[in-house]
Amino acid sequence: MLEKTIIFLYSRLAHDDFLAAVASQTFVNYRPVHQCLNELLSVCLHFAKFALEGPGSSDLSEMSDEDGGGGRRLAQLCLSFSRQSGLLFQLLGQLRNQQAGCHLAQLLLRIDFNRFFSRHGHDVGTIA
Numbered sequence: 001m002l003e004k005t006i007i008f009l010y011s012r013l014a015h016d017d018f019l020a021a022v023a024s025q026t027f028v029n030y031r032p033v034h035q036c037l038n039e040l041l042s043v044c045l046h047f048a049k050f051a052l053e054g055p056g057s058s059d060l061s062e063m064s065d066e067d068g069g070g071g072r073r074l075a076q077l078c079l080s081f082s083r084q085s086g087l088l089f090q091l092l093g094q095l096r097n098q099q100a101g102c103h104l105a106q107l108l109l110r111i112d113f114n115r116f117f118s119r120h121g122h123d124v125g126t127i128a
Contacts, residue, residue, distance in 0.1 A: 025103040033091050040084045047077045085117060 027033045050073060088111075095104055112118055 025106070027092075027095065027103075027107065030091075030095065033088070033095070036084060036088045036091055040081070040088065043077060043080045043084060047081070050074065050077060082120075089117070 023029055050070075054070060092104060092108065
C-alpha cells in the first residue's frame, strides 16, 4: 500500500512539473498575450461564421458594399485580424527581453509556420 502511495505522489509531482512547463512555454500566464490570442481566435471565429452565412458567393473578395454590407464586414474582420496579430507580435517582442528563450522561438515558428505573417509585414525573425 505504501509503495502505491509513493508511486502516486511521484506521478503527481511529475504531472505538476509537466503542467508548469506547458504553461511557461505557451505564455498563458502572461495576461496580455493570453488576451490577444483570445481576441485573434474570436476574429477567426467571426470570419468563419461570416463565410458560412455569406450571401452564397464562394469568393469573399468579390463582395461589395452593395451586397448588404458584406464587403464592409469583411474589411472590418481583416482590419481586426491585422491589428490583433500586430499587437501579438509587439507583445512577443517585449518578451524577448525576458527569459523566454527557445520557448519564444518555438511559439513564433508555430504561429508563422506557413510564413503568412512574415509575408504580410510582421518581422517575426527579429523577435526570436
